[in-house]
Amino acid sequence: MNAHDFTLAGVPLKALNTGALWWPDEQLLCVSDLHLGKSERIARRGGVPLPPYETRDTLTRLAADLALTHARTVICLGDSFDDLGAALALPEDEKLWITRLQAGRRWVWIEGNHDPGPVDLGGSHLAELPIAPLTFRHIAEAGASGEVSGHYHPKARVLLAGRRVTRPAFVYDSDRLILPAYGTYTGGLDTRDAAFRTLMRTEARAVLTGKTAIALPMPRTSQ
Amino acid sequence: MQVLPEQFQDWFAAKGWSIHPHQQDMLSRADAAALLLIAPTGGGKTLSGFLPTLIDLAEGTHEGMHTLYISPLKALAADIKRNLTTPVAEMGLPITIDERTGDTPQSRRKRQRADPPNIFLTTPESLALLTSYDDAARMFCGLKRVVIDEIHALSESKRGDQMMLALARLQTLCPNLKRVGLSATVEDPAAIARFMARHPDPCEILLADPGPAPDIGMLRTQEAPPWAGAGAAYAIPAVLAQIKQHKTTLIFHNTRAQAEIFFHNLWLANDESLPIGIHHGSLDRDQRSRVEAAMVRGDLRAIVCTGSLDLGIDWGDVDLVIQIGAPKNVKRLVQRIGRANHRYNAPSKALLVPANRFEVVECMAALDAVLAGDLDGDPRGAGPRDVLCQHILITACAGPFDADALYAEFTTAGAYRDLSRADFDACLAFCATGGYALRAYDRWQRLMQLPDGRWQLRDPRSARDIRMNIGTIQDTDTLKVRMRRNRGGKPLGEIEEGFSATLTPGDTFLIGGQIVKYEGLREMTVEVSRDAAKKPKIATFAGTKFATSTQLSARVQQMFTQDSWPGLPCHTADWLRLQRKVSQLPQPGRLLVESFPHDGRAQTVIYGFAGRNGMQTLGLLLTKRMEELGLSPLGFVATDYATLIWGLEEVDDPAPLFDPAALYDGLDTWLAGNAVMKRTFRASATIAGLIQRNTPQARTSGRQATFSSDILYDTLQKYDPDHLMLQITREEALRGLVDFGRIEEMMKRVGGRIDHRRLSRVSPLAAPLFLEMGRVPVQGEAEERLLAEEARRLMSTSGLANIGPELAESKR
Structure with a gap:
């Protein structure tokens, strides 16, 4: 497994290079911010017709992580759909695909700000889910501990001999973990942004996703 | 032969001018459907283009727009307005002239659409935007002539393709529209003629007298140029001496960064405080116009510049052009040299200043090519389809359109004369639905078909986004640079976002000839303060990227095969001998x-x-x-x-x-x-x-x-x-x-x-x-290796590697 090992609230976790979080003891896989149906939503609102393949690409990667981990529980940490309309408008074959992925395991949709209500797909819908000692929710809350969240789409930028390498990244400290966005059509927020400076402790780390999961101190110096 | 009306003859006489032969030719052929004039810079090209218009309008019977003038540069449009206003005012002609560019205020734009001027001056992008409005037919009603200035520059780029598609639209609105192209010396006039004429109309070509051969050489300096280096700092004293000997000198650079460094060094050495200015595309607009105005008044002895001054702006009495760095393109060099002695029939004077020794070899090769009259250039091929897609969307903004008619209209543009219907349909499908193998947007098409078969925007509000996206110039993302003050200090110019990301507070760089210190980023504006540092970290903002010449490459290779190099300066011959040795x-x-x-x-x-x-x-x-x-x-x-x-x-x-x-x-x-x-x-x-x-x-x-x-x-x-x-x-x-x-x-x-x-x-x-x-x-793998190394280094220097139990790295 290509992952960075760490602990949160005493729980051993693995940040996979794919951007998914693996909790071995619970056989639990967590992904955040899938933004399925994003291209449909943009076109519906009169925007540019983007290549309509992001849902199948995201599901393909998710299927691979499920095949790798044989997860018994899956948590989608919010903003799984670009909006509730996008969930409704998913093509039939993509809905069936999700149903097939759900077969034989517990599946939890956490509500996000993009998809704040239930969708007509299997699985349970929750505002947040505590599995002691951790709590899974979409947006990090001040003062929380043992918290796993998404929402911010963190990405880390490293300067390497004159070139900039920017990759989606997990960020964590002793209180919380923020997952990178897993969806194909997602951008990122630089870890140098004020949002992370206020949320994360100074000793926070970032785990870059990509070919290999690489941990380093969370880049935070202001520009 | 069309004779110059008396009023005009008198005006010419009062100025002590006589009409140039090619100006007379242009006048005589004013009825040609398409007419291309190739003339050296300073040949009175612009007046040749406008004479028939002024004569036609002098009668005062024309209503609305008569002549549309398109130039590749905003500054050029403003300059032409000034130049035309003089004869119009002095002869008391009943002619209205106005310009429209990206800088024109909203109120004036509205007025122009409601009450168009007789002579309208604009850029390809503004023209494309105007054709996207539903009242385009009314605005351009009565249009008789279009004058395309510096068409050689436009014909090399997508801006030109976009312009010709917009002209195809105007030609549909005004079928008798006559086209006039004005070009500097080029290697293949017939290609430009094909590009500008309505296909398959013919296009007449007029070749003006090219004038005397330019007086061009390499600047001799005491100091030898370095092996590598782009700043030409070694040549500063020699260049300063040249400035003193001439009235006005233009000093061209290949990149903005080089221009900044050179200007800085020139200023440090300028012990007589000669008035010297800098002009390039990254500077703030106000600052640029101040330099332009000072130049027109003749207040400046020299101006350090880049390609932003390349095109035919009338800068008054320039008597020397200096090119710093090897000219990467012989054609452009010749056109630049034309900036000097802006008088017909006077030889232009130019000096090349190689920045390093390799460039000495290149400069020699370029000089040989100029003497041999060997201009470079490659045929451009068919019109690109990305521009076509944009134009389909622009057309849709103006109202419903018929696909057959639009296809026919597009193929009248020279660059698109061979466009197949299948290729056109693919572009239309792309604009309508994205054109994906997976049909996903049947409900949310961008363009949809009306019952009568015509196409229109599904959501009229998308016109706004399409208009915002008009244009083919690729700007890298740039950030504005300002002096840090309480309430927004003076704007200085722009730098690339990529460059700004490498800055940390306290870093210094050059902009507009001054050294500034990076303070921070506020709301996407780079804030800086003045700094007294001697040596700045240099802004790497991109300058013009040069198309390069294959002829030069062959000439340079030829020089390397020689046993010795009597034609080269000693220092460069020594350098080549050293290469041979090591x-x-x-x-x-x-x-x-x-x-x-x-x-x-x-x-x-x-x-x-x-x-x-x-x-x-x-x-x-x-x-x-x-x-x-x-x-x-x-x-x-x-x-x-x-x-x-x-x-x-x-x-x-x-x-x-x-x-x-x-x-x-x-x-x-x-x-x-x-x-x-x-x-x-x-x-x-x-x-x-x-x-x-x-x-x-x-x-x-x-x-x-x-x-x-x-x-x-x-x-x-x-x-x-x-x-x-x-x-x-x-x-x-x-x-x-x-x-x-x-x-x-x-x-x-x-x-x-x-x-x-x-x-x-x-x-x-x-x-x-x-x-x-x-x-x-x-x-590839190298990036992964470097990243892993850097992560290890950061972890150990931050001490995170041995932090308490919560964060300690467990087994891998």
Whole structure:
């Protein structure tokens, strides 16, 4: 497994290079911010017709992580759909695909700000889910501990001999973990942004996703 | 022969002028459907274009717009307005003149649409925008003539293609519209004629007297130029001496950064405080116009500039043009030289100042080419389809359209005369639904068909976005630079976002000739303060990228085969002899490859002389092979003559790199994943309307909402590899970035005869390559290795590696 090992609230976790979080003891896989149906939503609102393949690409990667981990529980940490309309408008074959992925395991949709209500797909819908000692929710809350969240789409930028390498990244400290966005059509927020400076402790780390999961101190110096 | 009316004759006489022969010719042929004038700079070109208009309008019977003038530069439109106002005022002609560019205020734009002036001056982008309004027919009603200035510059770019498509639209609205093109000296006037005339109409070509041969030479200096270096600091005293001897000197640079450094050094050496200004495209508009105004008044003795001053603005009494750095393109050099002695029939005077010794060789080759009248240029090929897509959307903004009629209209533009209906339909499908193999947007089409078969925007509100996206110029994302003050200090100009990201508070750089200190970023504006530092960190904002000449490349290679170089200055001949001693000079029929360590990387230089596109292609091919062979290449840069590749592992034996079978095996995959292709995709997808141009508002509001164009590119590659945008990307790459033909020809020429020189340090010939712009990164194993190293380093320096139990790294 290509992952960075760490602990949160005493729980051993693995940040996979794919951007998914693996909790071995619970056989639990967590992904955040899938933004399925994003291209449909943009076109519906009169925007540019983007290549309509992001849902199948995201599901393909998710299927691979499920095949790798044989997860018994899956948590989608919010903003799984670009909006509730996008969930409704998913093509039939993509809905069936999700149903097939759900077969034989517990599946939890956490509500996000993009998809704040239930969708007509299997699985349970929750505002947040505590599995002691951790709590899974979409947006990090001040003062929380043992918290796993998404929402911010963190990405880390490293300067390497004159070139900039920017990759989606997990960020964590002793209180919380923020997952990178897993969806194909997602951008990122630089870890140098004020949002992370206020949320994360100074000793926070970032785990870059990509070919290999690489941990380093969370880049935070202001520009 | 059309005779000049008395009123005009009197005016000419009062000025002490007589009409030039080609001005008379233009007047006599004013009824031609299309007419192209090729005249040297300073030949009274603009007046030739406007004389028939002024005469026609002098009667005062014409209502509305009569003549549309299009120029590639905003500044040029303003300048022409000034120049036309003089004769109009002095002869008391009843003619209204107004200009419209991106800088024109909203209120004036509205007035122009309601009550169009007789002579309307604009740019290709503003024209395209005007054709997107539903009242275009009314605004351009009665239009008789269009004058396209500096058409040679426009005919080389997508801006020109866009302009010709907009003209095709105007021609539909005003069928008797006459076209006039004004061009500087070019190598193939017939190509420009085909480009500008309504296909299949003929286009008459008028060649004005080219005037006397230019007086051009290399600046002699006491100091020898360095081996490498782009600033030409050694030549400052000699250049200053030239400025003192002349009335007004223009000092051209190839890049903005070079212009900044040179200006700074010139200013430090300017002990007599001569008035010297700087002008380039990254400076704030107000600052640029102040310099322009001072120039027109004749207040400046010299102006340090870049391509932003390249085009025919009338700068008054320039009597010397200095070119710093080797001219990468002979045609452009000749056009620049034309800036001096802006009087017909007086020879232009120009001096070349090579910045390093390799450029001495290049300058000599360029001088030979100028004397031989050998202008460079490549045929451009068919009109690009990304521009076509944008124009379909622009057309839709103006109202419902018929596809057959639009296709017919597009094929009257010279560059699109061979456009097939199938290709047009693919573009239309792309605009309507995205044109994907997977039909996803039947409900949310961008364009939909009316019951009568015509096409229109599904959502009229999308017109706003389409209009915001008009244009074909690719700006890299830039940030404004301001002095830090309480309430927004003076704007200084712009720098590239990429450059700003490398700055940390306290860093210094040059902008507008002054050294400033980076303070911080506030609301997407770079805040700086004045700094007294002597040596700045230099802004790497991009300047003009030069199309380069293949003729020059052949001439340079020829010079290397000589035994001695009596024609070259001693220092450069010595330098070539040194190259021969420590390594060797590239020989015809063989391929010289040098390998040496530098900057902590393994460097390899291949002297292939296959032109920039060819050498760039070779860079792509060789880095693919090096990645396969585990040599961890990091990137490459190409010039006309050579490719420099740097990586983590040394090249022991170049032979396996050049194995032809392995070189091309799997190339498609490699090419598709390369940064060059992604950059090309981004440009074309932006023009075609798949990617919205980055507005400042979009950039400030939460970045996680927008995602990189690379993601779109990768997604299409994976799921829709035959999609129109990928076809266009490949066409564009073949058009201007890669050239397999030249590489195959090079491989045949050297036939495996490789001279590999392993050196302990940079060779004289390789040194200038380290200053080249346009470095292409390779994203392979090397990046992963560097990233892992950097992570280890950061972890240990921060002490995070041994932090308490919560954060301690557990077993891997």
